[in-house]
Amino acid sequence: MASTLELLRRLSTQKVDFVLVGGMAAIAHGSAAVTEDVDVCIRFDEATLSGIFRALAGTNPRQRMHPARPPLGDEPRAFVGNKNLYVVTDEGVIDLLGEIVAVGGYDAVAATALSLDLGGFQCRVVGLKELIACKRALGRPKDLRVAQELEEVLSRTGGR
Numbered sequence: 001m002a003s004t005l006e007l008l009r010r011l012s013t014q015k016v017d018f019v020l021v022g023g024m025a026a027i028a029h030g031s032a033a034v035t036e037d038v039d040v041c042i043r044f045d046e047a048t049l050s051g052i053f054r055a056l057a058g059t060n061p062r063q064r065m066h067p068a069r070p071p072l073g074d075e076p077r078a079f080v081g082n083k084n085l086y087v088v089t090d091e092g093v094i095d096l097l098g099e100i101v102a103v104g105g106y107d108a109v110a111a112t113a114l115s116l117d118l119g120g121f122q123c124r125v126v127g128l129k130e131l132i133a134c135k136r137a138l139g140r141p142k143d144l145r146v147a148q149e150l151e152e153v154l155s156r157t158g159g160r
Contacts, residue, residue: 003092004038005119010059010091011040012121016051018042019113020125021100021134026146028116028125030153033146037093041109041126044083044098049076052096059089102137103130128154 004024011018023035042048053076062069064086079085085096099105112127135147
């Protein structure tokens, strides 16, 4: 998890507009889930992608879904308009997502986000109710387990 936190710290340091979603967001909300990557929702515009490229500089970022895993290169505008971008780095795996199932695109996700301290830096994290809706909509066994756990967190915290 240390490397995934480092990836988030790098994004925060570069002032990238992103919202933490997925397994790390579940952990930030109190889940005991385990994850090996970090998922963030972003706008796929040049400004956001330029910040991401700066943040990932020196981590050997490569396209994870391409069999040859080519480097991202140095032209963020090549990815403008994408829906998703899956990246592997020397620090770990980061999935850049343009929208979240059952929630919507970046603006909808950001509207529900709250700011949490993640070990010395602030990070916007998708709202708990929206994360539960996403996990339920995905419907995979691991997501349903996390959704159930998060519903218990929600009932204990009164909707935080």
